[in-house]
Amino acid sequence: MTYILAIDQGTTSTRAMLFDDQFAIAGTGQQEFPQHFPQSGWVEHDPADLWTTTLETCRAALKAAGVGIDAVTAIGITNQRETTLVWDRATGVPVHNAIVWQDRRTAPLCSSLRDAGFEDTVTAQTGLLLDPYFSGTKLAWILDNVEGARARAEAGDLAFGTVDSWLIWNLTGGAAHVTDATNAARTMLYDIRSGAWSQEICARLNIPMQMLPEVRDCASAFGDTMPELFGRAVPILGVAGDQQAACVGQACFQPGMMKSTYGTGCFALLNTGSDPVRSNNRLLTTIAYQLDGQTTYALEGSIFVAGAVVQWLRDGLGLIDDAAQTAGLAGQADPGQEVILVPAFTGLGAPYWNAESRGAVFGLTRNSGPAEMARAALESVGFQTRDLLEAMQADWSGLGETALRVDGGMTASDWTMQFLSDILGAPVERPRVLETTAMGAAWLAGHKAGIYPGMEEFAARWAVDARFDPAMPEDMRAARYATWKRAVGATISFAG
Ligand SMILES: Nc1ncnc2c1ncn2[C@@H]1O[C@H](COP(=O)(O)OP(=O)(O)O)[C@@H](O)[C@H]1O
Ligand SMILES: O=P(O)(O)OC[C@H](O)CO
Numbered sequence: 001m002t003y004i005l006a007i008d009q010g011t012t013s014t015r016a017m018l019f020d021d022q023f024a025i026a027g028t029g030q031q032e033f034p035q036h037f038p039q040s041g042w043v044e045h046d047p048a049d050l051w052t053t054t055l056e057t058c059r060a061a062l063k064a065a066g067v068g069i070d071a072v073t074a075i076g077i078t079n080q081r082e083t084t085l086v087w088d089r090a091t092g093v094p095v096h097n098a099i100v101w102q103d104r105r106t107a108p109l110c111s112s113l114r115d116a117g118f119e120d121t122v123t124a125q126t127g128l129l130l131d132p133y134f135s136g137t138k139l140a141w142i143l144d145n146v147e148g149a150r151a152r153a154e155a156g157d158l159a160f161g162t163v164d165s166w167l168i169w170n171l172t173g174g175a176a177h178v179t180d181a182t183n184a185a186r187t188m189l190y191d192i193r194s195g196a197w198s199q200e201i202c203a204r205l206n207i208p209m210q211m212l213p214e215v216r217d218c219a220s221a222f223g224d225t226m227p228e229l230f231g232r233a234v235p236i237l238g239v240a241g242d243q244q245a246a247c248v249g250q251a252c253f254q255p256g257m258m259k260s261t262y263g264t265g266c267f268a269l270l271n272t273g274s275d276p277v278r279s280n281n282r283l284l285t286t287i288a289y290q291l292d293g294q295t296t297y298a299l300e301g302s303i304f305v306a307g308a309v310v311q312w313l314r315d316g317l318g319l320i321d322d323a324a325q326t327a328g329l330a331g332q333a334d335p336g337q338e339v340i341l342v343p344a345f346t347g348l349g350a351p352y353w354n355a356e357s358r359g360a361v362f363g364l365t366r367n368s369g370p371a372e373m374a375r376a377a378l379e380s381v382g383f384q385t386r387d388l389l390e391a392m393q394a395d396w397s398g399l400g401e402t403a404l405r406v407d408g409g410m411t412a413s414d415w416t417m418q419f420l421s422d423i424l425g426a427p428v429e430r431p432r433v434l435e436t437t438a439m440g441a442a443w444l445a446g447h448k449a450g451i452y453p454g455m456e457e458f459a460a461r462w463a464v465d466a467r468f469d470p471a472m473p474e475d476m477r478a479a480r481y482a483t484w485k486r487a488v489g490a491t492i493s494f495a496g
Pocket of ligand 1: 010012262263264265306307308309310311323324325326327408409410411412413
């Protein structure tokens, strides 16, 4: 038996999974690591935590499976995207903590660049918006704020990378400074059409281009691990950002296919094929995957609060002890009350991108209670997904009748998935294998290694666990969505 080791380095935990040659999971390792919030709106990770949890979870997965390293053919890596690291090329020592994708410290820099009319250039080249979410302004912040960093960068002594690059650097003992096209596409420094770093954007942000990693296809030879780490050198053959890896793991290989991942937040990616579609509705244009030099593009919508609204019911309001209780509560809600929760706890993401909004509840009566709040919380996830779908439909005519493929922790809630289908007016499919992100990374590496089948056969193996079809009458769907839109409008206008 041969295996692929998939590393999934996420925002709150690192996981490693060993997949056998039939895609069955033979062993898993998982570790959480500390989040650092040095100031309001700032989020950092210790780069050493990202690396050591990776190493330890890989070893734990091998141990759990009882598999020796000789049976591991290759490694695939998937990772939290946009998170920004800078380290010394000679010593491998980072010059600063990793600045996490959620960090808003560069909001003033982004505003001034926007005011100067630079967003058009950014969107035209990178497909992104000029937002602190992406790596570019975080890297500029490090160069501007860490003493001596700029001079060292200009002298060629510092390397920049997203988390994949940092892990590969460490796995290969500093031999490889590389990334893949999907991670590059999230930096706001990469021209997704020409497939090259943007000289114009780097110059504007004052970023020396010798800091940037070499960009490769998602299934490529990224480097070999140092033999002393696992007992043998193992090639790293697959890399993709986590949402893109989920798109691959969900086998969304045809234009018009779409996946949506419901974890803490929600990220929906729609495959638009070989043409990058420019959004008129504030969605992101990004790279879904790049294989054999061929780039496949996607439209992406990001929602900041999905499962997090359930965590708020539990930890903030104390209405439930466990996420799974929400469905039972929601089912008891009074059908006559229309309570709407807009969970803009940290502003609104796509398609609104309103950083100033905060959460709001509408339609409370004297009879509203935990059941109505639970229902409103779960429904908010469906309403927000409909917002994304509406934007995608407006941007691109190729969005067909295909079902939405879902994954992530919140898809365990049948109630939420049924409402999602009802409010979208479209089928929703939950796959049998929910580990789509790790499986996507494993497929990239295993396909390159020649132990996994090609795209078509891999796609044919995708199997449904549950399908949810719309059951809500059309007039009710329209009325309920119109109420949601009014609630969002009021939330945004309240923020001023
Ligand atoms: N049965 C459930 N009903 C509703 N929400 C759930 C349920 N199970 C898990 N969740 C939510 O799913 C999220 C966890 O999903 P996960 O994919 O592990 O997230 P992440 O990768 O972002 O940490 C949590 O926010 C949790 O509240
Ligand atoms: O680590 P996750 O699963 O929260 O995903 C984070 C995204 O990649 C951020 O863009």
